[in-house]
Amino acid sequence: MTDGPQALVIEAPLVKPKVGREDWVMRAGLAVIGVYLLVAVVFPLYTILSKSFQDSRGLFVGLDNYAEYFATPALFYSINNSLTISVVSMVITVGLAFGYAYGLTRSCMPGKGVFKAIALIPILAPSLLPAISLRYLFGAQGMIKGLLMGETIYGPIGIVIGEVFWTFPHALLIIFTALSLSDARLYEAAEALGASKLRTFFTVTLPGAKYGLISACFVVFTLVITDFGVPKVIGGGYNVLAVDIYKQVVGQQNFQMGAVVGLVLLAPALLAFVADRMIQGKQVALLSARAVPYEPRPDRRFDLAMLAFCGTVAFIIIGILGVAQFAALVKFWPYNLSLALDSYQFDLMDGGSWGAFWNSLKLAAWTAVIGTAVIFTGAYLVEKSKGFERGRGLIQLMCMIPLAVPGIVLGLAYIFFFNAVGNPLGFIYHTLIILVLCTVTHFYTVSHLTAVTALKQMDAEFEAVSSSLKVPFYRTFIRVTVPVCMPAILDISIYLFVNAMTTVSAVIFLYSADTQLASVAVLNMDDAGDTAPAAAMGMMIVYTSATVRLLHFLLTRGIARRTQAWRKR
Amino acid sequence: MDEARAPYLKVENVTKKFGDFTAIKDICLEVFESEFVCFLGPSGCGKTTLLRAIAGLDIQTSGRIEQAGRDISNLPPTERDFGIVFQSYALFPNLTVFKNVAYGLENRKTSKADITARVNELLQLVGMPDQGPKYPAQLSGGEQQRVALARALATSPGLLLLDEPLSALDAKVRLRLRHEIKELQHKLGVTTIMVTHDQEEALTMADRIVVMNKGVIDQVGTPLEIYRRPASPFVADFIGAMNFLSAVAGGDGTVRIHGMELSAIEGADGLDEGAAVTLCLRPEDIVTRGVESGAPNAFEATVADLEFLGSFYRASLTAKGVENTRFQADFSVNLVRDLGIEAGKSLTVAFPADRIRVFAGT
Ligand SMILES: Nc1ncnc2c1ncn2[C@@H]1O[C@H](COP(=O)(O)OP(=O)(O)OP(=O)(O)O)[C@@H](O)[C@H]1O
Numbered sequence: 001m002t003d004g005p006q007a008l009v010i011e012a013p014l015v016k017p018k019v020g021r022e023d024w025v026m027r028a029g030l031a032v033i034g035v036y037l038l039v040a041v042v043f044p045l046y047t048i049l050s051k052s053f054q055d056s057r058g059l060f061v062g063l064d065n066y067a068e069y070f071a072t073p074a075l076f077y078s079i080n081n082s083l084t085i086s087v088v089s090m091v092i093t094v095g096l097a098f099g100y101a102y103g104l105t106r107s108c109m110p111g112k113g114v115f116k117a118i119a120l121i122p123i124l125a126p127s128l129l130p131a132i133s134l135r136y137l138f139g140a141q142g143m144i145k146g147l148l149m150g151e152t153i154y155g156p157i158g159i160v161i162g163e164v165f166w167t168f169p170h171a172l173l174i175i176f177t178a179l180s181l182s183d184a185r186l187y188e189a190a191e192a193l194g195a196s197k198l199r200t201f202f203t204v205t206l207p208g209a210k211y212g213l214i215s216a217c218f219v220v221f222t223l224v225i226t227d228f229g230v231p232k233v234i235g236g237g238y239n240v241l242a243v244d245i246y247k248q249v250v251g252q253q254n255f256q257m258g259a260v261v262g263l264v265l266l267a268p269a270l271l272a273f274v275a276d277r278m279i280q281g282k283q284v285a286l287l288s289a290r291a292v293p294y295e296p297r298p299d300r301r302f303d304l305a306m307l308a309f310c311g312t313v314a315f316i317i318i319g320i321l322g323v324a325q326f327a328a329l330v331k332f333w334p335y336n337l338s339l340a341l342d343s344y345q346f347d348l349m350d351g352g353s354w355g356a357f358w359n360s361l362k363l364a365a366w367t368a369v370i371g372t373a374v375i376f377t378g379a380y381l382v383e384k385s386k387g388f389e390r391g392r393g394l395i396q397l398m399c400m401i402p403l404a405v406p407g408i409v410l411g412l413a414y415i416f417f418f419n420a421v422g423n424p425l426g427f428i429y430h431t432l433i434i435l436v437l438c439t440v441t442h443f444y445t446v447s448h449l450t451a452v453t454a455l456k457q458m459d460a461e462f463e464a465v466s467s468s469l470k471v472p473f474y475r476t477f478i479r480v481t482v483p484v485c486m487p488a489i490l491d492i493s494i495y496l497f498v499n500a501m502t503t504v505s506a507v508i509f510l511y512s513a514d515t516q517l518a519s520v521a522v523l524n525m526d527d528a529g530d531t532a533p534a535a536a537m538g539m540m541i542v543y544t545s546a547t548v549r550l551l552h553f554l555l556t557r558g559i560a561r562r563t564q565a566w567r568k569r
Numbered sequence: 570m571d572e573a574r575a576p577y578l579k580v581e582n583v584t585k586k587f588g589d590f591t592a593i594k595d596i597c598l599e600v601f602e603s604e605f606v607c608f609l610g611p612s613g614c615g616k617t618t619l620l621r622a623i624a625g626l627d628i629q630t631s632g633r634i635e636q637a638g639r640d641i642s643n644l645p646p647t648e649r650d651f652g653i654v655f656q657s658y659a660l661f662p663n664l665t666v667f668k669n670v671a672y673g674l675e676n677r678k679t680s681k682a683d684i685t686a687r688v689n690e691l692l693q694l695v696g697m698p699d700q701g702p703k704y705p706a707q708l709s710g711g712e713q714q715r716v717a718l719a720r721a722l723a724t725s726p727g728l729l730l731l732d733e734p735l736s737a738l739d740a741k742v743r744l745r746l747r748h749e750i751k752e753l754q755h756k757l758g759v760t761t762i763m764v765t766h767d768q769e770e771a772l773t774m775a776d777r778i779v780v781m782n783k784g785v786i787d788q789v790g791t792p793l794e795i796y797r798r799p800a801s802p803f804v805a806d807f808i809g810a811m812n813f814l815s816a817v818a819g820g821d822g823t824v825r826i827h828g829m830e831l832s833a834i835e836g837a838d839g840l841d842e843g844a845a846v847t848l849c850l851r852p853e854d855i856v857t858r859g860v861e862s863g864a865p866n867a868f869e870a871t872v873a874d875l876e877f878l879g880s881f882y883r884a885s886l887t888a889k890g891v892e893n894t895r896f897q898a899d900f901s902v903n904l905v906r907d908l909g910i911e912a913g914k915s916l917t918v919a920f921p922a923d924r925i926r927v928f929a930g931t
């Protein structure tokens with residue numbers, strides 16, 4: 001307390017940290033990632049946004065395109081359609097997945113491992129495949145079309161069934177995890193208090209799985225509203241946003257309107273994304289307590305009921321795939337049911353070729369290798385570098401964007417950006433490079449989050465220790481970080497591989513005659529009326545993904561065995 | 570300490586801010602060659618912040634740091650000369666103990682044979698000669714800490730930094746490692762700074778202790794100085810047990826406490842008569858054996874409560890006539906037996922003048 005004149009505050013001179021060689025390496029790495037994300041995410045999205053305000057000659061027309069969009073009922077009815085099928089599919093999928101996960105975690109039914117494996121198969125298939133199966137089941141000459149009681153499969157019914165099949169594993173994984181994490185002590189407490197099974201379900205099970213359920217809802221909603229494969233094949237005259245974009249661009253060459261529909265589609269996807277992020281942020285705090293895993297006790301009636309339910313769902317999944325495989329092997333449905341490999345003569349079909357299959361393998365392999373390297377290194381630099389706060393924050397934000405961008409919007413944005421006159425990167429247009437770039441970017445966020453989770457589990461002081469020992473950080477990255485994170489790295493690469501095999505939406509605008517892809521071939525052959533070969537190609541994708549998954553499983557187990565000396569548990 | 574020597578490490582006016590929050594403020598400190606210095610203070614007082622500034626891991630906002638005559642204020646950690654051990658050990662889990670210790674050596678142009686010899690020497694030094702092929706996960710916490718220490722010492726750094734190296738260990742292991750680290754430090758003569766919030770650890774291991782509070786240094790001194798002559802009520806309270814009694818300055822180095830006058834008290838000299846003061850005295854400094862009534866600073870007290878604490882008793886006492894002032898005294902087991910001390914008994918106790926500290930204010 002001084003009574004004198006106001007004390008003169010002299011600020012000490014600030015220390016300006018010297019930027020060492022390693023800092024430069026780190027900054028250069030961050031800059032590379034930043035530029036990558038700008039080129040692969042931000043610039044294309046900006047281009048599509050600006051295109052939506054231009055006429056066909058590239059002149060600025062303000063909101064004219066939007067006005068036209070909303071004055072065309074054929075177009076804006078799609079919003080309603082898209083929302084309807086998304087919400088309906090979401091409710092059905094999450095309901096079924098919850099029942100299935102409940103059986104897997106809360107009952108003592110036999111064959112849980114098999115049931116879980118079966119439920120995950122649809123992830124390995126392009127979304128076009130269930131839609132093709134549905135044609136064989138419920139189409140004009142469908143095997144069991146009587147079940148529809150006169151309704152047509154071409155329309156909302158078909159779309160919803162196809163989407164439920166295709167999104168089921170995504171919902172199941174999330175809900176399964178949420179139910180597995182629940183605390184046995186809560187159940188013991190409920191039992192001790194004399195709560196009935198039903199009451200326990202509503203007071204313990206459901207609240208515990210709440211966040212998982214919400215998250216599953218958002219994921220399914222987003223997958224459905226942005227999916228293009230199912231409605232393209234089985235939608236009939238029922239227009240949805242994702243297919244509208246395709247029709248505007250490929251059918252009518254109206255790129256501006258395509259951009260407008262793309263942005264309309266972006267809105268709900270973005271909303272679901274933001275809402276999910278906010279809710280998941282809350283969940284973290286809830287999960288921190290150490291829980292005792294719940295062990296179900298045998299209960300004959302309940303176990304049998306769950307077995308019946310899961311058996312039915314598994315049967316339907318296998319059935320839908322089986323129909324596709326059957327269709328591929330039958331000579332000429334439904335007139336000649338003898339088996340033949342005619343449908344595998346892809347080179348003889350309109351819009352398909354074995355070359356497309358090999359291209360897909362190439363694309364998947366490159367996406368897995370390059371994508372994993374870029375994404376993991378990027379996550380490492382963002383997580384472990386120091387200083388440069390604002391730049392890192394921006395990069396982190398850019399890493400999250402791809403999750404909110406529908407594949408078909410990203411693909412369209414790539415046309416606009418990379419095909420623009422004067423873009424020095426224009427040379428990658430129509431090559432495998434742009435397909436790899438687009439696919440890596442499309443699946444960037446989930447991979448990035450997997451990497452970040454693994455990196456966060458590493459001791460925060462590894463970098464400090466290695467700098468004290470004068471070992472450059474990149475050496476420690478190679479010698480310690482990568483080996484320790486190997487399980488996560490393999491997870492990322494398999495995720496990228498399978499998605500590159502199955503994706504249609506992101507690449508549909510970007511392939512060329514030389515870079516035909518298997519999934520695109522499925523679409524084109526189906527379009528051309530070669531439905532059986534389309535089913536055959538779809539099943540080829542499934543078998544390839546399944547094989548790679550199996551390899552991944554064996555590899556992961558091998559690594560786990562070899563490193564169990566130093567991995568705790 | 571030989572004050573004529575130039576300090577090995579010089580910290581001048583170091584301030585570190587995180588945004589608007591000042592974690593440490595204007596820290597000045599000198600550490601001499603081969604010295605073992607402890608940063609001691611409650612959680613959040615800025616010990617780690619200061620240590621990381623010295624290491625260059627989180628460079629200070631302003632201020633200067635000099636090591637071995639070289640200004641290192643703005644250098645990145647790779648251009649400084651130190652080894653560091655963290656509370657988490659931060660051992661590389663996928664490398665064996667041998668490889669962990671060799672980690673810093675492999676990057677220098679040292680031959681394989683030399684590396685092997687050096688690593689074996691270090692493992693010997695920390696008492697783990699045969700554990701080279703094991704992985705960190707196969708070691709106990711104490712063993713992991715020794716490996717971390719060996720790794721930090723491998724490159725023979727001029728300065729060893731330890732951030733709460735023992736706090737993740739259980740009590741027994743902690744005691745043993747305290748001795749081992751201290752012995753090792755003595756043997757190697759490496760200048761060492763250790764961060765701890767455990768006063769016992771600091772008192773037993775350090776040559777000098779730096780007591781920190783809320784981002785500033787409260788006192789620097791040998792363990793004995795810190796213990797005997799705490800420079801502030803905070804230090805007095807933080808280290809050891811302490812009685813705090815409100816009193817009034819009486820002039821001429823005396824204080825009055827409820828009419829009782831205590832004399833010859835250090836720190837009371839410059840105080841105005843009648844000023845409110847706080848009187849500090851450790852429980853173990855209160856004497857009763859052989860104290861006659863009428864002796865200096867002696868008075869009658871009643872035992873209100875007696876608590877057995879293993880190697881001694883802690884008695885709660887009240888002075889006769891001033892029942893609302895309680896203070897505590899430590900009596901040895903012998904003393905309690907010899908004098909038959911028990912709750913309710915009256916004693917004559919004395920506050921030795923040379924052990925009393927007085928601080929202005931209450
Ligand atoms: N990176 C940071 N950003 C913001 N505040 C920080 C940061 N690091 C430390 N602080 C704050 O600075 C203060 C001092 O922290 P520091 O880690 O140095 O404490 P400490 O004395 O080591 O405590 P402990 O004994 O708990 O380790 C604390 O209040 C802490 O919250």
Ligand SMILES: [Mg+2]
Nearest residue numbers: 616617618764
């Ligand atoms: Mg600390």
